[in-house]
Amino acid sequence: MSEELSVVGQSLVKPDAFSKVSGQTKFADDLALPRMLFGRILRSPHPHARILSIDTSRAQALPGVLAVLTGEDLPIKFGILPVSQDEEALAGEKVRYVGDPIAAVAATDEWIADEALELIEVRFKELPRYMGIEEAIAGSGEPIHGKSNVHKAVALEFGDTEEAMGVAEHVREDIVFFEGNTHLPMEQHAAVAQYAQDGKLTLWSSTQTPHYVHRALGKVLELPMSRIRVIATPNGGGFGGKSDIFAHELVAAKLAIKTGRPVKITLTREEVFYAHRGRHPVLMKVKTGFRRDGTITTMQFQSFLDGGGYGSYGVASTYYTGALQTMTYAIPRYRFEGVRLFTNKPPCGPKRGHGTPQPRFALETHLDKVAEELGLDPVELRLRNLPTPNSRTVNWLRITSCGLKKCIETVAAESRFRERRTAMPPGRGLGFAVSSYLSGAGTAIYWNDMPHSEVQLKLDRNGGVALLCGAIDIGQGSDHILAAIVAEVLGVRLEDIQLTTADTDLTPIDLGSYSSRVTFMAGNAAKAAAENARARVFEAAATALQCDVEDLAARDRQIFRRDRPAEAIPFVQAVRLAEAAGGVVTASGSYTPPKLAGPYKGSGVGPSPAYSFSAAVVEVDVDLKTGEVRVPEVWVAHDIGRAINPVLVIGQVEGSVYMGLGEALMEEQTFRLGLHKFPSLLEYKSPTALETPIMHTYLVETIDPEGPFGAKEAGQGPLLPVIPAVANAIYNAVGVRIDEVPITPEKVLKAMSEKTRRVGPKAVPSFGFPPLVEADVPDEWKGR
Amino acid sequence: MPSKVPVRLRVNGEEAAVMVPPYKTLLEVLREDLGLTGTKHGCELGECSTCAVLVDGKPFLSCLAMPLDLEGTEITTVEGLATGSKPHRLQVAFAELGAAQCGYCTPAMLLTARALLDHDPEPSRDAIKQALSGVLCRCTGYAKIFEAVELAASRSEGLVV
Numbered sequence: 001m002s003e004e005l006s007v008v009g010q011s012l013v014k015p016d017a018f019s020k021v022s023g024q025t026k027f028a029d030d031l032a033l034p035r036m037l038f039g040r041i042l043r044s045p046h047p048h049a050r051i052l053s054i055d056t057s058r059a060q061a062l063p064g065v066l067a068v069l070t071g072e073d074l075p076i077k078f079g080i081l082p083v084s085q086d087e088e089a090l091a092g093e094k095v096r097y098v099g100d101p102i103a104a105v106a107a108t109d110e111w112i113a114d115e116a117l118e119l120i121e122v123r124f125k126e127l128p129r130y131m132g133i134e135e136a137i138a139g140s141g142e143p144i145h146g147k148s149n150v151h152k153a154v155a156l157e158f159g160d161t162e163e164a165m166g167v168a169e170h171v172r173e174d175i176v177f178f179e180g181n182t183h184l185p186m187e188q189h190a191a192v193a194q195y196a197q198d199g200k201l202t203l204w205s206s207t208q209t210p211h212y213v214h215r216a217l218g219k220v221l222e223l224p225m226s227r228i229r230v231i232a233t234p235n236g237g238g239f240g241g242k243s244d245i246f247a248h249e250l251v252a253a254k255l256a257i258k259t260g261r262p263v264k265i266t267l268t269r270e271e272v273f274y275a276h277r278g279r280h281p282v283l284m285k286v287k288t289g290f291r292r293d294g295t296i297t298t299m300q301f302q303s304f305l306d307g308g309g310y311g312s313y314g315v316a317s318t319y320y321t322g323a324l325q326t327m328t329y330a331i332p333r334y335r336f337e338g339v340r341l342f343t344n345k346p347p348c349g350p351k352r353g354h355g356t357p358q359p360r361f362a363l364e365t366h367l368d369k370v371a372e373e374l375g376l377d378p379v380e381l382r383l384r385n386l387p388t389p390n391s392r393t394v395n396w397l398r399i400t401s402c403g404l405k406k407c408i409e410t411v412a413a414e415s416r417f418r419e420r421r422t423a424m425p426p427g428r429g430l431g432f433a434v435s436s437y438l439s440g441a442g443t444a445i446y447w448n449d450m451p452h453s454e455v456q457l458k459l460d461r462n463g464g465v466a467l468l469c470g471a472i473d474i475g476q477g478s479d480h481i482l483a484a485i486v487a488e489v490l491g492v493r494l495e496d497i498q499l500t501t502a503d504t505d506l507t508p509i510d511l512g513s514y515s516s517r518v519t520f521m522a523g524n525a526a527k528a529a530a531e532n533a534r535a536r537v538f539e540a541a542a543t544a545l546q547c548d549v550e551d552l553a554a555r556d557r558q559i560f561r562r563d564r565p566a567e568a569i570p571f572v573q574a575v576r577l578a579e580a581a582g583g584v585v586t587a588s589g590s591y592t593p594p595k596l597a598g599p600y601k602g603s604g605v606g607p608s609p610a611y612s613f614s615a616a617v618v619e620v621d622v623d624l625k626t627g628e629v630r631v632p633e634v635w636v637a638h639d640i641g642r643a644i645n646p647v648l649v650i651g652q653v654e655g656s657v658y659m660g661l662g663e664a665l666m667e668e669q670t671f672r673l674g675l676h677k678f679p680s681l682l683e684y685k686s687p688t689a690l691e692t693p694i695m696h697t698y699l700v701e702t703i704d705p706e707g708p709f710g711a712k713e714a715g716q717g718p719l720l721p722v723i724p725a726v727a728n729a730i731y732n733a734v735g736v737r738i739d740e741v742p743i744t745p746e747k748v749l750k751a752m753s754e755k756t757r758r759v760g761p762k763a764v765p766s767f768g769f770p771p772l773v774e775a776d777v778p779d780e781w782k783g784r
Numbered sequence: 785m786p787s788k789v790p791v792r793l794r795v796n797g798e799e800a801a802v803m804v805p806p807y808k809t810l811l812e813v814l815r816e817d818l819g820l821t822g823t824k825h826g827c828e829l830g831e832c833s834t835c836a837v838l839v840d841g842k843p844f845l846s847c848l849a850m851p852l853d854l855e856g857t858e859i860t861t862v863e864g865l866a867t868g869s870k871p872h873r874l875q876v877a878f879a880e881l882g883a884a885q886c887g888y889c890t891p892a893m894l895l896t897a898r899a900l901l902d903h904d905p906e907p908s909r910d911a912i913k914q915a916l917s918g919v920l921c922r923c924t925g926y927a928k929i930f931e932a933v934e935l936a937a938s939r940s941e942g943l944v945v
Contacts, residue, residue: 017879018871020887021894023822023862030821186826186834186888186922236824236888237922269827475886475923647882651928655885658925681831681920689916692926 006555007488008709011647014480015499016234016473028190028206028233033262036192037066039255040113041248041265042103042120043274044095047131047344047674048144049124051094051102058119059105064112067258068120069104074254076220080212080244080349082446084311086145089220089250094127096144096309097346098674099274101247106255106263129344129674133283133304134765136341144309144342151307151340152315154602156322157772158394159333159781164298168289170374174366175285176739177761178358180306181667182278183351184686187236189275190266191249193256202229203253206236208243208474209512210502212445216245217253225504232502235513238474239659240350243514244277244312273679277349278669280317280340281306282358285764286366294376294384298333301325302764303359305340308347314340316441316605317348320355323606325363326393327436328404328613329385332784334394337769345671350514352659353716356437357723361741364433364724368731378432378728379412382615389702394781396598400610401702401712403639407615408434410637410698415617421732427622429733434615435720438608439641439704439713440517442593451590453521454508455529457486459537459585463557463572465490465497470510471522472502476715477648478518482526484644485708489530490537491554492571508588516713519644520609521591523708528589536585540577544569594706600775610704612712613639616657616721619693620729627748629730631661634722635696641704641712652714653697660722662687668742791851795820796864810849811835814861822862822891826920833919836892837861843896843918862891865898874898874936883932885923892919897933906937 019025056068071092079085090101103120107113128141136149143149165171191205201223207213210232218225235242248265255263267275283304289297303321307314322336353360371378387393389402412418412432421430444452458466467486473479483497500506510522534554541559542549545567553562560568578585596607617635622628634657643649666685670677678684703710723741731737736751739760747759788803795818802817811828814820814837826834828847835847838860865872874894877883884890893916900907900915907915912933913926921929 011882013879014882016887017882017884018875020884020890021875021878022866022871023820023891025887026821027824027888029825030815032816184922185886186832186920187824187886188826235886237886239922269829475888477882477885647928651882651885651924654925654927655923656925659922680829681827682829686920686922688918688920689913689926689930692913692930695925695927 005488007484007494008644009642011645012494014477014648015483015494015497016479025234027187027236028192028204029266031192031204033192033194036262036264037106037108037259038110038113039104039106039252039263039265040110040117041101041251042117044091044098044100044102046095046124046126047098047129048127049095050127051091052123052125054103055121056103059116062112062116062119064108065105065116066261067106067255069251069254074220074250078216078220078245079311080313080445081311081315083315086311089247097344099346100309104251104255106259131343131345131671131674133306133341136343137765137767144344149342151311151342152318153339153770154318155337155769155772156600156602157335157774158777161298161300161333161335164333165289165300168297169292170290171287172366172370172373173285173287174362174369174739175761175764176362176365178282178361178741180279180281180348180669181663182273182276182669183239183241184684185235185237185239185241188267188269188272189242189246189248190264191252192262192264193252194262195256195260200227200229201253201257202231203249204231204233205249206242207232208235208238208472208514210472210504211470211509211511213245213249214504217250220250221253229505232472235472235474238513239352240354240514241277243512244349246275269681270679273676274346276346276669277312279351280348280355280358282321283761283764284359284362286362288366288370290370290374294374294381296329296331296385299325299331300335301359303338304764305338306343307340308343308345310347312347312349314348317350317355319602319605321359324356324436325359326395327387327397327611328434330387331394332781335772339767339769344674353437353719354515357663357720360435360720361724361727364721365727365739368728377418379408379417382408382434392778392780394777395606396603396778397606398596400706401641401704402613403700403702404434404613404615406700407613407637407639410700411615411617411635414696414698415635417617424732427624427733429620429622429729429731431618431725431727431729431732433721433724433728435717436611436613437713437717437720438515439520439610439612439707440593440608441515442596442607442609443604444511451525451592453510453525453591454588455482455522455525456508456588457529457533457586459533459575461576461579463496463575465492466500467497468500468507469522469526470502470507471518472513474513476652477645478513478522480648481519481523481644485523485526486530489527490534490571491559492557516716519711519713520707521593523711524591525589527708528591529587532589533585533587536578536582536587537574540581541569541574544577598775600773609706610641610712612714612717614718614721616725618722618725618729620726620733622730622733622748624734627745627752629665629743629748631693631726633694636718637698637700638714638718639700639702639712640714641707642701642710643699644709644711646699649699649714650697653718654695656719657695657722658687660719661726664723664726664741664743666742666744792855793851793859794857795859796861804851806852808851809847810851810854811846813851814846820861820863824888824891834889834892836895836919838895838899841899841902843899860895862894865894872898873939874933877932877936881928881932881935883924883928889919889921893921893929901937
């Protein structure tokens with residue numbers, strides 16, 4: 001099949017490349033409208049406090065200030081998940097983290113707006129603060145929300161794990177901690193709102209999820225959604241950080257309504273750190289039973305999530321810390337207990353890998369230790385527990401294509417892992433880990449039966465193809481994927497496709513650029529739309545060529561008979577014939593994922609129509625005097641299904657390696673008395689060009705049966721194995737276990753000087769998880 | 785309202801005269817008064833180099849620069865990289881190799897790389913890393929950017945599309 005493809009599989013220049021290299025791409029803050037005002041938001045200086053009073057009179061009186069808002073103006077609560085409608089655009093009664101929005105102003109310039117914020121007088125009564133997991137569990141003062149700081153607690157069991165643990169030939173338990181970190185997109189969030197006199201509201205925003213922002217605006221502003229237009233601007237980096245609903249989006253809209261003038265709000269870098277919604281700090285305990293040969297017989301996994309002040313995606317995050325352990329290893333019996341605590345910090349949410357890098361760190365370092373105990377090579381241990389393609393996990397996740405074995409063998413061979421690992425020079429080490437990730441969440445964020453992605457096409461008589469889709473390109477190349485799929489099916493060139501994306505007035509719905517869903521879901525919708533359009537064009541071409549539609553193929557702007565390729569008509573000619581015969585040539589296509597959730601509560605998080613698989617080897621060079629860890633070389637193999645554009649896929653893998661190394665070695669979002677310790681690009685350490693390792697990327701193609709042209713995800717999965725592979729490599733290099741991310745030089749030095757040769761948490765807090773829900777298991781796992 | 789002062793700048797080979805408050809940074813004047821929004825910002829504190837432009841051929845952080853100090857200099861922004869509709873060889877290489885993912889740090893990367901190639905036409909990988917080390921990118925992992933600079937360096941100015 002692949003030899004017949006002419007666009008898919010090619011490393012072509014993506015449609016938005018020249019607009020980006022010329023600086024012409026319009027990001028949200030690049031927009032300026034006549035009479036535009038500038039909005040600014042007053043944020044809480046306290047981590048937890050009751051608001052006693054707000055006096056805005058002096059701000060209102062400042063010349064140049066056109067509107068001031070407080071919580072009274074936007075009282076309706078919202079949240080990204082229907083079960084967590086716990087946020088207010090501007091806090092009404094109390095604030096729950098430093099940075100919680102309280103009031104907002106619109107003024108004729110930013111300096112006046114800033115000055116006005118200083119004139120707003122707020123009186124607070126401080127409340128006891130809960131700055132971490134243990135404090136949130138143990139604290140006895142006023143909870144952050146409701147009656148308890150427990151946001152969500154879950155307990156699931158698939159098969160009797162206690163029984164299996166009792167008879168296991170080898171059991172090991174580990175406790176590890178993954179510190180929170182943040183997305184740090186180079187573009188700060190921005191939104192521009194415009195309200196017309198006829199009552200139509202338009203919001204441009206750097207959001208990954210325009211459809212969800214649209215819904216929230218309708219709810220909070222009490223406007224019909226048909227009177228709201230949301231246009232997502234190209235994201236200057238997202239990584240999950242622009243997939244929530246943010247106060248500044250709602251506030252800009254309200255200020256535009258109140259003033260009758262366009263209003264722009266661009267967050268400062270410091271505000272972006274506090275807006276957050278990034279990686280949850282997670283404390284984890286993993287206990288696994290094995291046979292002597294290394295086969296896993298059972299696993300029990302506990303996770304404690306430090307959620308921050310609001311719900312955000314946290315219910316999903318909680319389940320995700322337990323969902324995918326079974327995807328890389330055939331685990332016959334599995335228990336997961338997870339709890340998310342509210343704390344007085346910026347809310348955590350989804351960051352690249354959403355809820356799965358933390359357990360992956362726990363699991364892969366745990367298995368490295370077990371391999372040593374069993375006298376097995378860590379690669380061999382993984383190979384003895386591989387999942388089977390076209391199977392189901394014990395927690396009901398459906399596996400279709402699976403190239404994990406090939407990924408493992410490729411990186412092991414290419415890095416010469418087995419030969420080199422036992423003979424590394426002092427301070428040098430090799431580490432190995434694997435992972436899996438979803439190609440899009442199988443369930444929507446709000447319950448509905450509608451498609452998750454939709455694409456419309458209009459073929460014009462000049463040979464151009466207009467492609468409309470709700471998906472927004474966040475740098476991952478989704479515009480290219482859509483265009484390439486449509487060009488392939490119609491047999492036209494990439495440059496014949498004109499994209500209009502992420503405009504709720506014009507484009508059909510795509511749920512958003514999150515959960516690695518766009519290639520798979522919007523890609524399938526694009527393919528369906530193109531096949532429908534092609535049917536009309538082929539009908540006209542068949543008439544002209546006096547043959548059957550089934551005889552036709554399309555390629556390079558020609559439609560021709562497969563058996564007699566010389567008999568052809570140009571694509572544009574066929575479009576004209578189709579238009580003459582039946583009017584404007586339009587077509588649409590939709591994608592709804594199959595219903596894959598298992599028969600238990602909580603089964604909605606984890607299912608995906610397909611999973612990617614990755615394996616990584618990381619080489620480290622540890623400075624024995626300073627504890628500093630350098631990474632000279634990384635090998636990653638990724639099961640992509642099919643690479644629609646290899647250069648873009650490799651870009652996603654390399655970006656994932658980079659971000660994984662940052663999380664492994666330096667990035668942390670930590671707080672002192674409620675204040676972020678590092679809310680700037682200088683102090684929040686992230687890797688620079690100088691830290692870039694040599695990266696070897698190997699794409700494993702498994703041609704997924706349900707992916708568009710067999711494609712799966714690339715944006716998130718390859719990050720996951722990098723972090724534990726770093727930790728395992730450090731152990732190989734200097735014999736210390738750093739069971740806590742990030743692995744800073746201080747921790748390495750400390751572990752090297754300690755008798756235990758370890759830095760990491762020693763216990764998990766005592767917490768009463770709810771009674772285990774003993775879920776039914778698929779037939780093939782019964783009795784195992 | 786704050787009083788405004790006249791500023792005369794030379795940007796991308798053109799004279800630009802604007803009346804701006806004296807505390808406005810070059811970044812703000814370029815973006816807000818001259819409509820040159822190709823120059824981006826990541827921190828406005830001189831930490832990320834997203835706002836880099838060239839001043840007399842050298843990378844310069846526009847978020848820290850005051851326009852009045854720059855009268856008489858030659859300022860180049862990403863809009864001034866191409867020759868007419870012909871993109872600079874760095875722009876072509878960045879497009880071809882996927883060195884621009886979200887595209888937000890790209891203008892600063894391109895201009896910084898241009899300054900490098902202007903004084904070191906065949907830079908080593910280490911020289912490229914060193915030159916670009918102040919410009920933060922969160923998407924690419926930098927590797928494709930290094931490769932694009934090398935590709936551009938390998939192409940003589942006359943051969944690009």
